[in-house]
Amino acid sequence: MSLLRRVAEQERASVSFWLDGKALSARAGDSVLTAVLTHAEQLRRTEFTGAPRAGFCLIGCCQDCWMRSEDGVAVRACTTEIAEGMRLLSGAVPVAGENK
Amino acid sequence: MNASPASPQVVIIGAGPAGVRAAQTLVDAGLRPIVIDENRRAGGQIYRQPPPGFVRSKKELYGFEAAKAEALHSSFEQLRAKIDYRPDTLVWNCAPGQLDLLHAQRHAEQTYTHLILCTGALDRVMPFPGWTLPGVYTLGAAQVALKAQGCVLDGRVVVAGSGPLLYLLAYQYAKAGADVVAVLDTARFGDKLRALPALLRQPVTFAKGLYFIGWLRAKGIPLIDGVEQIAADGKQSIQSLRWTRGGKTTEIACDALATGFGLRSETQLAELAGCRFVFNELNQQWLPQRDDAGRSSVPGVYLAGDGSGIAGADAAELSGRAAALALLQDLGLPSSKAESRQLAQTLRSNLQFRQGLETAFPTAVHWARDCADDLVICRCEEITAGELRRSVQQEGTVEINRLKALTRVGMGRCQGRVCGAAAAEILAHATGVSVADAGRLRVQAPVKPIPVSAALAAEEQI
Numbered sequence: 001m002s003l004l005r006r007v008a009e010q011e012r013a014s015v016s017f018w019l020d021g022k023a024l025s026a027r028a029g030d031s032v033l034t035a036v037l038t039h040a041e042q043l044r045r046t047e048f049t050g051a052p053r054a055g056f057c058l059i060g061c062c063q064d065c066w067m068r069s070e071d072g073v074a075v076r077a078c079t080t081e082i083a084e085g086m087r088l089l090s091g092a093v094p095v096a097g098e099n100k
Numbered sequence: 101m102n103a104s105p106a107s108p109q110v111v112i113i114g115a116g117p118a119g120v121r122a123a124q125t126l127v128d129a130g131l132r133p134i135v136i137d138e139n140r141r142a143g144g145q146i147y148r149q150p151p152p153g154f155v156r157s158k159k160e161l162y163g164f165e166a167a168k169a170e171a172l173h174s175s176f177e178q179l180r181a182k183i184d185y186r187p188d189t190l191v192w193n194c195a196p197g198q199l200d201l202l203h204a205q206r207h208a209e210q211t212y213t214h215l216i217l218c219t220g221a222l223d224r225v226m227p228f229p230g231w232t233l234p235g236v237y238t239l240g241a242a243q244v245a246l247k248a249q250g251c252v253l254d255g256r257v258v259v260a261g262s263g264p265l266l267y268l269l270a271y272q273y274a275k276a277g278a279d280v281v282a283v284l285d286t287a288r289f290g291d292k293l294r295a296l297p298a299l300l301r302q303p304v305t306f307a308k309g310l311y312f313i314g315w316l317r318a319k320g321i322p323l324i325d326g327v328e329q330i331a332a333d334g335k336q337s338i339q340s341l342r343w344t345r346g347g348k349t350t351e352i353a354c355d356a357l358a359t360g361f362g363l364r365s366e367t368q369l370a371e372l373a374g375c376r377f378v379f380n381e382l383n384q385q386w387l388p389q390r391d392d393a394g395r396s397s398v399p400g401v402y403l404a405g406d407g408s409g410i411a412g413a414d415a416a417e418l419s420g421r422a423a424a425l426a427l428l429q430d431l432g433l434p435s436s437k438a439e440s441r442q443l444a445q446t447l448r449s450n451l452q453f454r455q456g457l458e459t460a461f462p463t464a465v466h467w468a469r470d471c472a473d474d475l476v477i478c479r480c481e482e483i484t485a486g487e488l489r490r491s492v493q494q495e496g497t498v499e500i501n502r503l504k505a506l507t508r509v510g511m512g513r514c515q516g517r518v519c520g521a522a523a524a525e526i527l528a529h530a531t532g533v534s535v536a537d538a539g540r541l542r543v544q545a546p547v548k549p550i551p552v553s554a555a556l557a558a559e560e561q562i
Contacts, residue, residue: 004253005251007276031248063514
């Protein structure tokens with residue numbers, strides 16, 4: 001399932017990235033949010049209840065789309081451009097070594 | 101050095117309609133302003149430009165507003181060599197004479213003698229059951245996905261809330277190939293009828309609204325007004341939406357929802373700059389006080405565009421120019437007083453149209469007032485309405501900053517941008533006072549999250 005669908009601007013160069021350990025493809029100029037949500041339906045889980053979230057405002061105001069990369073760096077998905085080789089975590093699948 | 105009156109250091113924050121016109125006015129007068137913008141390209145949200153390499157025409161991107169977008173973008177291109185332009189740069193603190201910036205994950209500082217704040221707006225939203233589910237976005241978010249990324253919300257899309265953007269977004273989405281299954285307007289037909297005289301003051305804008313509605317009807321998309329008690333259901337993401345109308349409950353299967361009630365000003369930097377705030381009944385929000393030309397209560401700090409009261413993009417261009425003219429006057433430089441008076445008059449008459457919009461599309465503030473105790477109000481800290489009400493009942497909380505201190509509402513990453521209006525409604529309703537009397541939620545730097553390394557770098561330089 002995905003939350004976003006491309007309807008225009010399809011002729012852009014391909015960019016490879018990893019989401020939860022899986023190799024996926026985005027397009028040059030995609031935000032991290034676009035790259036992820038054209039394949040998946042969440043960006044993170046909340047700290048308190050673990051509820052899934054997928055962003056809300058898309059203009060850098062609500063701060064609901066902060067993702068983690070595999071090396072622990074926080075990424076605001078709506079305002080960060082996807083880059084070749086990014087390794088992102090959405091919280092949708094358990095990460096090896098993570099407690100519970 | 102920069103602070104000598106002979107060489108003013110003018111900083112404009114925001115490169116939307118207001119910021120670009122302010123910059124242009126200053127450049128025409130021989131100044132070289134610094135223009136700082138959080139976006140990578142000029143245009144603000146309304147005339148947002150996609151990343152380089154995207155190929156849709158302005159007509160495809162901006163529809164009826166293509167000529168205005170083109171004019172603003174090309175004006176800015178001509179200014180580029182004559183200004184100090186800092187795109188992709190967050191201003192996260194604003195002290196007298198100095199700004200703290202973040203660019204490419206690194207801290208920087210910038211002094212100023214004069215500041216024009218053109219900080220824009222974000223969607224005004226009200227919480228409802230299921231509003232935190234993946235697949236639920238603001239109207240503006242749904243529009244940005246299309247405009248800046250060539251994407252629509254996938255699957256069956258419901259558009260719900262009120263305001264002019266409701267019908268515009270539904271039209272843009274359906275036209276782009278999205279599957280819009282319903283447009284739910286919380287305003288009633290009677291609200292719109294009452295607003296008619298005021299709305300007819302801007303017949304072209306009014307006609308565009310009618311065009312979108314007519315187009316959607318012709319496509320057979322259900323347009324339903326007087327909608328109440330919206331609730332989204334789903335586990336991993338939204339799967340259906342319920343609402344009531346005239347006592348009858350309806351449910352529709354859907355995969356996405358775009359929702360909102362007009363716009364809310366982004367005022368955090370004006371607050372940190374020390375501007376005096378007043379509660380604005382029209383906007384139902386605390387706003388930095390400004391005179392007709394855009395002077396704030398702080399000498400040298402000016403306000404323009406939607407960031408100090410929602411008036412729309414056309415008004416933002418005019419108020420950007422008005423603020424720059426006032427700044428020139430205050431510097432003792434040549435500046436047309438007649439034009440300033442004319443701009444002030446135009447901007448004042450524009451407010452009557454705005455009043456009409458508020459009447460036609462009232463915000464469903466009762467969604468917050470009447471919501472169930474288990475509804476999450478603060479998306480960042482996951483604070484429920486019940487926690488807020490308990491604080492009122494058990495601790496006698498009557499003021500919004502006290503409520504923040506006790507419950508953490510508005511203390512999270514968004515600093516109350518999203519939940520502040522709803523939290524104030526709940527507090528005011530529970531204590532029986534007006535929203536204005538519930539107080540103003542104060543902000544703290546950084547206005548948006550910054551890396552710890554940047555915060556430490558800022559500490560070292562103090």
